[in-house]
Amino acid sequence: MNAIIINRVSDEHQLEGYSLDVQEAEGKKYAQQKGFKILKVFSFQETASKYLQRKIFNEIISLIEKYTKTTALAVIGEKYDRVYRNHLNSAQIVHYIESGKIELHFYKEGRILTKNSPPSDFFLNDVMTSVNQYASRNISAEARKGMFGKAKDGWLPHKPPIGYVNVATSERTDKNKRRSIIEPAPWGEDLIQRMYRLRADGHSLALVRQKVIEEGLVPTDRIARFHISLVEKIFKNCFYMGEFIWGGERFTGKHRPFVSKKLWEEVQQTFISKAVAMIRARKKRGVFSGFLKCACGCTVTYDPKDKPSGRHYEYYRCSNGRGIHDKLKYTSEDRIFEQLSPAIESISISERLAKDIAKALNKAEEKAKAAHRRNAEDLNARLKEMEEAEDKVYDDFKKGVLDDEGYRRQFARVRAKREQLGKVLCEAQADITGAVLVVARKILELAQNATELYLRRSTQERREFLEKILSNPVLEGVTVRYELKKPFRILSEMASSPTWGG
């Protein structure tokens, strides 16, 4: 007769020195005594995931299907709870037994379950399965209880969201595991706070993502997985303001929040449905709302007008908060766009110039790296000096040049200096030149064919684009004045000068 062996070992068994190997050897011995031919040995680790356990069980079922077409198969296990632990699997196995396809052998108890077994044996099997299922439910209920306790204690019972890390403490739980708490990752707070501020300022998810990456706030190894969906998740997770939801309940966390409750709620408001947002936007916001300042210093507000003729005008005017103007002058949206278009043209550069600039950027990068290396070497040398100074203070103390009090003071002074130097060195080692150049390349990309790109965009996108390249646009009467932001000013100078050489 062909046979398969099923082994299962729990954590407790392993603690008692009862391993899968021992079970396997005993199962094989039993098969030999019976004169069975072993087809395969399956082994479960009790701690394996449910998914893995199900996978192994499915393998067992397909093997039974395969080898019982003409002859019966012996399934060997140590005892009831080693072969299956729930009614679903038990029913499958019992079905094969009753149809005469398999025999179940429990070698430890010397029991065999075949289609000819008395009903009492099947009843015993059912009872044992119930007992086992009860035990395993009990274990998961215990685990859940433990997790609930942790949540009530203020700690999220599972992996924290991006920006935080689990840190093991030296404290032990009653199960002798190291208690873990949640702490901010070194970059977490800067990133999350910046994201929430950007969102509260009305930036789209895509723009928030782009900005924080450009600003070097997202760790390099996380950029690839920093999707827009993750950005949205970050905004909707109350963990960042100090609370969390577990098992359908809301808890107050002991972890350090990154944003205030007020800011978090402000950001939730930005997720109201698009239709509602659009109606609101139409009501009081124009494309250039909050974009221009009047020459008098007041903000320029959106003040659309519907003429009796039925025509609609997108007008802007000074809010006249200081009462400087006797008569308000209205400027249309089109008129503002018209006056800003030369800015776009002035930064449009040819492909050749773009290539030249890229080359120069690479050269600058090399130079910056070399300077950076020299700086680090210098800092290292100074750090070494400090270490020597520390030794000298100790020597003086030993020789009696310094008394106890003097030693302590001197030591503290040197140590503080040394620590400060160490910090500076750390900062110098974080390569910031790379991040600056990423931004520079992005600017270059924007500048190439800027006009063409600009014209293809919606009015809202055009405004965002203008915001990127202009600083302090001012409306004087009906005339718009502006300055290009520094990198674009340089670009526009390059584009208009034929003698740009590097």
Ligand SMILES: [Zn+2]
């Ligand atoms: Zn004004």
